[in-house]
Amino acid sequence: MPNIVEIRWHGRGGQGAKTACMLLADAAFTSGKYVQGFPEYGPERMGAPITAYNRISDTRCDVHSFIYEPDYVVVVDESLLESVDVTKGLSASGAVIINSPRAPEALRPLLRGYAGRVCTIDARRISEAVLGSYFPNTPMLAAAVKVSGVIAPQDFMTNMEIAYRHKFAAKPQVICKNLTCLRQSMEEVQEG
Amino acid sequence: MSIRERLSGNEAVAYAMRQIDPDVMGAFPITPSTEIPQIYSRYIADGLVGTEFIAVESEHSALSTCIGAEAAGARAVTATSSAGLAFMWELLHVASSSRLPITLACVCRALTGPININNDHSDSMNARDAGWIQIYAENNQEAYDNYLQAMPIAERSEVRLPIMVCQDGFITSHSVENIELLEDETVKAFVGSYEPENYLLKHDNPLAVGPYGVSSYYMEAKMAQAQAMVCAKQAILETGQRFGDLSGRYYGLFEAYRMEDAETAIVLIGSSAGTARVCVDRLRAQGRKAGMVKVRVYRPFPGEELADALKGVKAVAVMDKCESFSTHGGPLGAEVRSALYDASVHPLLINYVYGLGGRDFAVTDCETVFNALDEAVAADSAKPVYRHLGQRGGDLSGL
Numbered sequence: 001m002p003n004i005v006e007i008r009w010h011g012r013g014g015q016g017a018k019t020a021c022m023l024l025a026d027a028a029f030t031s032g033k034y035v036q037g038f039p040e041y042g043p044e045r046m047g048a049p050i051t052a053y054n055r056i057s058d059t060r061c062d063v064h065s066f067i068y069e070p071d072y073v074v075v076v077d078e079s080l081l082e083s084v085d086v087t088k089g090l091s092a093s094g095a096v097i098i099n100s101p102r103a104p105e106a107l108r109p110l111l112r113g114y115a116g117r118v119c120t121i122d123a124r125r126i127s128e129a130v131l132g133s134y135f136p137n138t139p140m141l142a143a144a145v146k147v148s149g150v151i152a153p154q155d156f157m158t159n160m161e162i163a164y165r166h167k168f169a170a171k172p173q174v175i176c177k178n179l180t181c182l183r184q185s186m187e188e189v190q191e192g
Numbered sequence: 193m194s195i196r197e198r199l200s201g202n203e204a205v206a207y208a209m210r211q212i213d214p215d216v217m218g219a220f221p222i223t224p225s226t227e228i229p230q231i232y233s234r235y236i237a238d239g240l241v242g243t244e245f246i247a248v249e250s251e252h253s254a255l256s257t258c259i260g261a262e263a264a265g266a267r268a269v270t271a272t273s274s275a276g277l278a279f280m281w282e283l284l285h286v287a288s289s290s291r292l293p294i295t296l297a298c299v300c301r302a303l304t305g306p307i308n309i310n311n312d313h314s315d316s317m318n319a320r321d322a323g324w325i326q327i328y329a330e331n332n333q334e335a336y337d338n339y340l341q342a343m344p345i346a347e348r349s350e351v352r353l354p355i356m357v358c359q360d361g362f363i364t365s366h367s368v369e370n371i372e373l374l375e376d377e378t379v380k381a382f383v384g385s386y387e388p389e390n391y392l393l394k395h396d397n398p399l400a401v402g403p404y405g406v407s408s409y410y411m412e413a414k415m416a417q418a419q420a421m422v423c424a425k426q427a428i429l430e431t432g433q434r435f436g437d438l439s440g441r442y443y444g445l446f447e448a449y450r451m452e453d454a455e456t457a458i459v460l461i462g463s464s465a466g467t468a469r470v471c472v473d474r475l476r477a478q479g480r481k482a483g484m485v486k487v488r489v490y491r492p493f494p495g496e497e498l499a500d501a502l503k504g505v506k507a508v509a510v511m512d513k514c515e516s517f518s519t520h521g522g523p524l525g526a527e528v529r530s531a532l533y534d535a536s537v538h539p540l541l542i543n544y545v546y547g548l549g550g551r552d553f554a555v556t557d558c559e560t561v562f563n564a565l566d567e568a569v570a571a572d573s574a575k576p577v578y579r580h581l582g583q584r585g586g587d588l589s590g591l
Contacts, residue, residue, distance in 0.1 A: 026368075035198060035370060041362050041366065061466075064363050064464065065467050065552050068556075
């Protein structure tokens with residue numbers, strides 16, 4: 001299935017990994033793709049590790065299982081690297097994108113021998129500077145789009161603006177800030 | 193003109209309900225079906241539908257509400273899962289024996305215990321003998337399409353049975369995927385209005401509903417129910433054809449995928465079918481003659497038709513997302529095995545219990561099943577004929 005891009009999200013309950021996964025599905029759908037966006041449900045609570053998945057394809061995705069050999073992995077919380085084998089099954093030609101202020105090479109030793117691309121983005125700094133509080137999922141979503149190339153950046157920004165206008169209809173003042181957050185993250189993501 | 197959208201399975205069902213605008217909804221929230229009444233109550237609050245939403249204190253009352261409404265001549269719907277369906281158990285039988293074509297969106301989830309919120313078919317399969325029509329969806333599209341076909345099937349005068357439209361909890365109910373929706377007017381014209389011949393509150397011919405059935409009449413009432421289920425099969429086929437003419441998506445009793453020359457086949461229900469379809473394609477690319485049968489309609493059970501679809505295969509795996517503790521397999525396995533008994537040729541048959549409580553079924557798991565079928569063909573034996581797939585302590589079946 002070479003035309004399917006599979007993405008796995010690792011986050012902690014409450015950080016919005018599921019929301020980011022759903023927003024990515026939304027943006028990819030709007031750019032004409034077939035999509036799946038689904039979280040792995042269980043007895044989740046704030047702070048517990050959670051997983052969410054995206055399949056993005058030019059044809060309908062028939063498979064309805066979790067993703068074991070993703071093309072890209074997004075780690076919304078750096079502390080998960082200690083407890084979760086985030087790069088398990090990850091394609092060597094893909095990439096892992098980690099929320100961290102550190103450089104990619106500083107994190108590579110924590111990735112259990114993963115040989116592919118390691119990317120980092122300081123989602124906390126961007127989110128706190130632009131949005132005024134810590135919502136890591138917005139910068140992580142943009143970094144995932146930039147690194148994976150599943151959606152052309154300009155299409156993505158256009159689609160997200162439409163999505164935010166809908167999502168934040170009641171508080172339009174945050175739309176511009178969220179778009180800034182996305183743009184800044186796409187510019188700042190570091191590839192190692 | 194179809195509408196291109198992306199919706200979860202629950203959103204798709206709620207959307208279909210809005211397009212139909214039934215008279216009454218009685219519902220009590222339970223994961224993973226909660227979103228259906230939740231979304232629908234927003235439609236009501238926004239004035240998009242005229243449905244009377246009856247908030248109740250339990251699923252027992254939710255279905256009782258629907259029974260009362262349907263008996264009075266209204267079109268009533270509900271949604272539930274797992275323990276919620278189990279709590280409806282008594283009323284499931286009242287609904288079917290009273291011949292009330294209620295539509296229930298069942299978002300399938302494991303039964304307790306241990307407590308588990310994830311998907312399997314133990315809830316709906318436990319209700320398989322309750323006299324309800326049962327139709328299962330592979331994905332959000334089918335959940336939507338099946339829901340639109342439910343009332344045209346169930347409300348036909350020769351059927352008049354309640355219908356359960358099932359989809360897999362979380363796997364499809366909470367997965368956002370592409371979907372093609374029909375226009376509101378198209379749906380309204382397809383589903384039509386509900387015009388029962390007789391009902392409780394009909395002024396010129398009032399009717400008693402749910403009276404005592406003495407022994408000298410009880411069996412005839414059950415025979416009439418059984419006859420209605422026989423009629424349901426034709427209604428399902430005709431409705432599937434009519435829906436196809438409208439949407440381009442045709443539906444039958446089951447989908448036979450690459451079965452024409454298949455030597456081994458897997459028979460399953462629900463979202464796993466998509467995964468199996470991809471597996472079959474991969475095996476075919478390797479030159480292995482694999483096929484798949486996705487059972488859409490479980491009640492009425494298409495036994496003869498399935499036996500015919502399987503007549504050419506050497507070995508078949510029947511997959512049950514439900515353990516029935518019979519010590520020799522699950523409910524789908526028992527039905528398929530029974531259907532094959534009366535057929536002239538009998539493939540080797542392995543009945544797998546799999547996917548309980550949300551245990552994942554990946555393409556590689558499906559390959560494991562096909563490998564076992566190849567081994568059975570080579571050995572000319574399917575033993576053990578009852579197995580569990582993916583048990584962490586190894587396969588404990590055949591004990």
